[in-house]
Amino acid sequence: LRTGFPEVIWSQGKTPEQIIQIMNAMRSQGTPLIMTTRLESDIAEIVSLGVPDLRYYPLAKIGAIGKIEQKYQGKISILTAGTADLPVAQEAAITAELCGFEVERLWDVGVAGIHRLLNHRHIIDNADVLIVVAGMEGALPSVVAGMAPCPVIAVPTSIGYGTSFGGVAPLLTMLNSCATGMGVVNIDNGFGAAMLAGQILRLANRFTNRKKNPHGR
Amino acid sequence: LRTGFPEVIWSQGKTPEQIIQIMNAMRSQGTPLIMTTRLESDIAEIVSLGVPDLRYYPLAKIGAIGKIEQKYQGKISILTAGTADLPVAQEAAITAELCGFEVERLWDVGVAGIHRLLNHRHIIDNADVLIVVAGMEGALPSVVAGMAPCPVIAVPTSIGYGTSFGGVAPLLTMLNSCATGMGVVNIDNGFGAAMLAGQILRLANRFTNRKKNPHGR
Amino acid sequence: LRTGFPEVIWSQGKTPEQIIQIMNAMRSQGTPLIMTTRLESDIAEIVSLGVPDLRYYPLAKIGAIGKIEQKYQGKISILTAGTADLPVAQEAAITAELCGFEVERLWDVGVAGIHRLLNHRHIIDNADVLIVVAGMEGALPSVVAGMAPCPVIAVPTSIGYGTSFGGVAPLLTMLNSCATGMGVVNIDNGFGAAMLAGQILRLANRFTNRKKNPHGR
Amino acid sequence: LRTGFPEVIWSQGKTPEQIIQIMNAMRSQGTPLIMTTRLESDIAEIVSLGVPDLRYYPLAKIGAIGKIEQKYQGKISILTAGTADLPVAQEAAITAELCGFEVERLWDVGVAGIHRLLNHRHIIDNADVLIVVAGMEGALPSVVAGMAPCPVIAVPTSIGYGTSFGGVAPLLTMLNSCATGMGVVNIDNGFGAAMLAGQILRLANRFTNRKKNPHGR
Amino acid sequence: LRTGFPEVIWSQGKTPEQIIQIMNAMRSQGTPLIMTTRLESDIAEIVSLGVPDLRYYPLAKIGAIGKIEQKYQGKISILTAGTADLPVAQEAAITAELCGFEVERLWDVGVAGIHRLLNHRHIIDNADVLIVVAGMEGALPSVVAGMAPCPVIAVPTSIGYGTSFGGVAPLLTMLNSCATGMGVVNIDNGFGAAMLAGQILRLANRFTNRKKNPHGR
Amino acid sequence: LRTGFPEVIWSQGKTPEQIIQIMNAMRSQGTPLIMTTRLESDIAEIVSLGVPDLRYYPLAKIGAIGKIEQKYQGKISILTAGTADLPVAQEAAITAELCGFEVERLWDVGVAGIHRLLNHRHIIDNADVLIVVAGMEGALPSVVAGMAPCPVIAVPTSIGYGTSFGGVAPLLTMLNSCATGMGVVNIDNGFGAAMLAGQILRLANRFTNRKKNPHGR
Amino acid sequence: LRTGFPEVIWSQGKTPEQIIQIMNAMRSQGTPLIMTTRLESDIAEIVSLGVPDLRYYPLAKIGAIGKIEQKYQGKISILTAGTADLPVAQEAAITAELCGFEVERLWDVGVAGIHRLLNHRHIIDNADVLIVVAGMEGALPSVVAGMAPCPVIAVPTSIGYGTSFGGVAPLLTMLNSCATGMGVVNIDNGFGAAMLAGQILRLANRFTNRKKNPHGR
Amino acid sequence: LRTGFPEVIWSQGKTPEQIIQIMNAMRSQGTPLIMTTRLESDIAEIVSLGVPDLRYYPLAKIGAIGKIEQKYQGKISILTAGTADLPVAQEAAITAELCGFEVERLWDVGVAGIHRLLNHRHIIDNADVLIVVAGMEGALPSVVAGMAPCPVIAVPTSIGYGTSFGGVAPLLTMLNSCATGMGVVNIDNGFGAAMLAGQILRLANRFTNRKKNPHGR
Numbered sequence A, B, C, D, E, F, G, H: 001l002r003t004g005f006p007e008v009i010w011s012q013g014k015t016p017e018q019i020i021q022i023m024n025a026m027r028s029q030g031t032p033l034i035m036t037t038r039l040e041s042d043i044a045e046i047v048s049l050g051v052p053d054l055r056y057y058p059l060a061k062i063g064a065i066g067k068i069e070q071k072y073q074g075k076i077s078i079l080t081a082g083t084a085d086l087p088v089a090q091e092a093a094i095t096a097e098l099c100g101f102e103v104e105r106l107w108d109v110g111v112a113g114i115h116r117l118l119n120h121r122h123i124i125d126n127a128d129v130l131i132v133v134a135g136m137e138g139a140l141p142s143v144v145a146g147m148a149p150c151p152v153i154a155v156p157t158s159i160g161y162g163t164s165f166g167g168v169a170p171l172l173t174m175l176n177s178c179a180t181g182m183g184v185v186n187i188d189n190g191f192g193a194a195m196l197a198g199q200i201l202r203l204a205n206r207f208t209n210r211k212k213n214p215h216g217r
Ligand SMILES: Nc1ncnc2c1ncn2[C@@H]1O[C@H](COP(=O)(O)O)[C@@H](O)[C@H]1O
Pocket: A008, A009, A010, A011, A037, A038, A189, A191, A192, B178, B179, B180, C082, C083, C084
């Protein structure tokens, strides 16, 4: 249906045997690139017995077989507020790369030290699509969306304690943002953020070679 | 900063006098198009005493002065699950039109009568960006995102009673969607959905006349 | 009291010894069929030492002794949105079979790929009672109830992460459904769904051989 | 689609003009019976200017035009815990009657005075389907389902104060019931309860004149 | 301060060493009876190395040293809805006995089988104080308080799954009870229930040998 | 059933006509004392047209007819944290007086000025039963129960703003109290607190003239 | 007790008569400055009949009589994210001024337009104590506390809609802040923020003329 | 930026290798004092292989290297309600000491035994800044703030069970306090409390040797 993007299996709640079976079935149907998310390293080891060419990305908890068929124009820029948000950011980054996009990473630019973010202003100014990952107070996407001239995808993470309530606090921060041009995905859903960014850039790729609107900017 | 889009005032919690003053100040600074959201009709009437050329959209609760400077390529398609979701959908539609986009409307295609949605499949198939507005169970964006080859923006509404909890139920439905390529905005935030759709299409407009990637689709 | 259905023991929070003792006591009182739910496999192993003819259904986590006395007319059709919902669906299926009903299973027809569901339309069209099991956004029962000319029992599951809140998200989706003819049970309560389906079909069986209302359909 | 039941309009969030227009449109398409729920009395008065034959049920807040085409076998028995639950119970009762069912009413038999319920045991013993409506602690459906040999539909109401949280307390009570054979609908959703009861009895009506299973009871 | 009742140590969050040290310190100050609650069996084993005469009640998770000094008139009657509620009920029972009260136990009389409760009506009719322990829907205290001519203490337990939310569901049921003469304690707080029952009976003991009010009953 | 206490009607959600009808019906059946709670003053005025001897207590929102038949020994002492808690405290006080108990009142002794409470220590020291009413942080019952040698009934009120969440904050404070001998009732439930206090003192009255336990205190 | 600060009456839930009576009683006891918060303008008008010298601050909803006795060193700097937060900020500002502090105001510097805040950096750099008031996403205090070398008091406001949940969203943002040196008060509690700021500066005033620690900075 | 205080690393969610690397990098940049919070003992052991001079405080779960450069005037007084609150209180105490402040500790003075607190009144009367740590009902800060003539920082802890909801109950108690001069930090955030106390005292240190306001106290 959505050709050009990999087929995806959600490993959570599946046995290694089920994952092996689905992967091999998809492969034998000719699927060029198959990825699986939320794949714990111990499960990955068993899966690779039945899928010997499985590539495993431990931080992102993604497994993949096959090769990226198509490269798209445009870049997905991924920011995190803290280093503890890295697993979610990497889930987004690897997904985006497997979908055929260039990825730019900027880690640990949370709002409690706003100067670090301001020092990287050019990354925001020149972005095509931004994925902004943050836990705890989750304020980074608001600040970034206020500065960015492009779509921003906000990903709350479950990083924190006490009243972070497993990611509810940053989720609410992001949904209530005064800044515009921002969409929110589920807590820890780096995969979903990358898929939305991918859809946005794929649309932009479809506009390539259209004749520019003479009255437009 | 975000030239090409109107300047926006959030009327909620402001007096008519404050709104008049801000609108006139912006106008005298040369702002070509100024809009204000969440403007109740009684407030609008007072505001139009001080801003005589105010255009008022009662369903969307939007007021505007000035003219749309720039037309963008691409269309924003807006769907609702029920007729009670119309005010939120219209807030999105008017905002999108004031930002310079063509808008396509499809009302009352909720999932409890899936055939109605399937009868309008071509709208989904040919969309550039979809805004899907739904209250109560809020399942429409999931179904649409599963069918659509483009970005989907999901807007939960506060329509419902009992366990809809003022829009929390559809919000959770949308955040938990198994379908990919979907971003969520705050409850009843038609304005925010349009601004995100606008950013997405503006990005696509920037891609126009770029040379197509020879290895891409 | 409710003769014709098996006696049921809720294993959760009981020791193997207690379960053995209750099962044997019921058997010696002449109970023809005894089942126990939420029986973990390690507990089941110990129980089978004291109840040697225990049949154990690992996916459903049900144990049973004795035989089904009575077959009822009518069929219980069970659908799931994903494969991760299988344990709950199987709890419903095995319970229904032990109660004397025919069961029809249809797995992995979630709304994010609506065509799969539509390909199985005949199952919905010809159902007597439907049990629809879904986690994450939990939208499947709404779509099914909109299509089905029979009672629908919706079962939310705790499958998901982040804002699924252990099944609260699909529960709310189901309670807020715009589709009619639907009743909801507790999160992960496959057993309860089957018991309600059983009561519904038992009522229908009591209507068998009643003279048809001449003015009715 | 679901022939035999009236067409239903949800008045909440609709203007009188919209309701008049939809009712008249449905009537001119030949719909024999049209009802509308959540119709406030002041709106009903305006609607009856455009729909002169509108019958209005003030306690149930239901409006209807046309006549009941078809009578079904079987009876829907409706119980309430308190008198404050009457509006919800009447919404269920009128809906059920408009759908063609006989309705039996038993008000104010809450569990805090269990003897009153026990004095009416025969109503429970002889019911086909039970709708049990309760607010505050919402314990009545549990007790009834433990006694009843038939399906029970539990309706939580928003009656109460403090920790009843607008009906959440009785909703949770009902979802957590130890008694089996019970399905739950949204808070204050008397309409939905009647529609489910209707589907259950319609199924039973379809079983009428089937040949009894020789091995069944 | 509250002489006549044992000194109590809350073991949760304390090391075995701390518990030993506090117990021995209290004993050397002449405290006749010392008890500790929430004492896990593995901790109890270590504690008994330093407190050799420690009596341990495994179901109640209570440890005690010393002897009951004083017997009070009156009886504390403890009921549970299910067998899974036993640990909480036993915490109440052992605490009450250590405080010097006679305890009457009645297990597994939940409302889903109301006849079992009615068969033990005399226990309710003749009670001085009732402690009613229930999880899941938590409806038992309401029914009992409606029948009982004495104070009822309701104890919600964390027994259940899904929407029982760790005891919140039965807690809300109890707080919203239509029956009067009932006080509620924290989830799983059998200890607190016994202490309140103890205070109530101690007050009654203080009334013993007062001259009866000639105008009273 | 619970003779000696007045018959009680909960006015909330009832029409004046219904209240008049129930009151007169009870009176004609010989009920000596009838009271109704949550009776707004405008409803009370209409009710008194049909029940001319209605006594109305505006702060407590209680109406009553008939006379107190029986006086009990013992006193109910009622404390509030603030003056805004008075309506709830008065509901408790008037209920208690109508049930035949002496009432002692102590207002505005909240913990933020602990010296005021300590200045009234003798009231706590000499109490039979204490009802402690508090909103906002709701800490007063904990402090009082730590000092009091008798049962304490804690009543959270909906007084406050922001995170008081309509009484949830003080309710949680009371349920989590480290002090023992305390039972909690629903938010704003002064009536329920008085009924529990009444049951406690009635039990104590039944102990009057029993022979003192020679081994007891 | 806390001399030097005004006596404060919380008007919410008090009648005008009660407020008049308390104010006059305090005045006749010699209290030099009396203020009352949450005083609605219509109540203020009635109060000023009995308290003719009442000064009323309508935006802050504060009434006051008497004069400020004492001026403290140090300044309280108050920032808001939006103009809708002004009533809360003014409650803080007027309270601070009545307590004898100099107040500096900076409105509408929310993080969605971070440049506005950065343009006023000197205010943050030179502050003694900062009160930062924000609704919706409530991210401003985090950014400010990351920049400020002094204590920051964060005040969430109930400004917003949908998932702002009456101020819960900004409250959680503030409690989860990664920036240090920040304390949070209740939603909309401008008064409380000023009182804390006042205590902080009063402590600093007590340090004035202490001899500087030779080893300190 | 905030010179004079140690550099801080939040260990939660970081690998030992990452912690070692960050510590050594900071050290080589000349940072005089580096501390890390939420450092579990097993991680600490590994970290000390790469950072041999690491000092580890097991109760506080803090690791530190380097020496305290600067001593400030003023004292931070830390109180706990129970002994189970000690880990959080020690996190505050060690942080405060590493920041260069004198710390005074008072453990186990919860409000359920108010006399213990009153026996230590002088500690409150003579405090510069108070940090008050409490779980369960969390009432201690309210009582203390009502007595204290200085800023109070309230720290809710996750100690408790049932309706303490992991610290939400004491958090709400603290946010709703009627006492003034109190700021609240996140659940279990002893570190944040100390940093706020540190900022308050550092401000006061800056006031040292300022000339006293002649009209001030
Ligand atoms: N980490 C993830 N979070 C949310 N959805 C996912 C994730 N990974 C995969 N999915 C979705 O789950 C679908 C596959 O689910 P399944 O059929 O259960 O393997 C894919 O089409 C994806 O849309």
